Amino acid sequence: MPSQELDARGLLCPEPLMLARNRLRGMGAGDILFIRATDPSTVRDFANLCRFMGHEMVDQSVIEAEFRFWIRRA
Template sequence: MTAAEFQAELDARGLYCPEPVMLLHNRIRDVAPGEVLKVRATDPSTTRDIPRFCQFLGHELVSQAAQGDEFVYLIRRGA
């Protein structure tokens, strides 16, 4: 993923549920609607929690990938 694909980043590596989603909830507010936030996490529960977060709050989960022991998400902020 290149920097051109996202406008902001959240590093939640080393944090465990519920911290990654709590930080995501705060960080997504700093991103303008339509912009993309890249999230990096190591907690496997984010594979369940982040898609639900996006669905519940109307954000688009652009991509979700596992890279070694990290999980990387691109989230487009909804209106």
């Protein structure tokens, strides 16, 4: 179960990435952020965010052109 949710649907790069990064900064280690987005570039952006910041991409899926991500904060 996610600790927080972020609705980034309708937003374009780099806005979803910046919002997620700021939200993750305010969360505790081990907390999970659930993100919904519609910009296809978020698949690459959130994978890179996790790699560079040490967060874990717990899961991701695509449902009817909506990209969903579960990220565990490092």
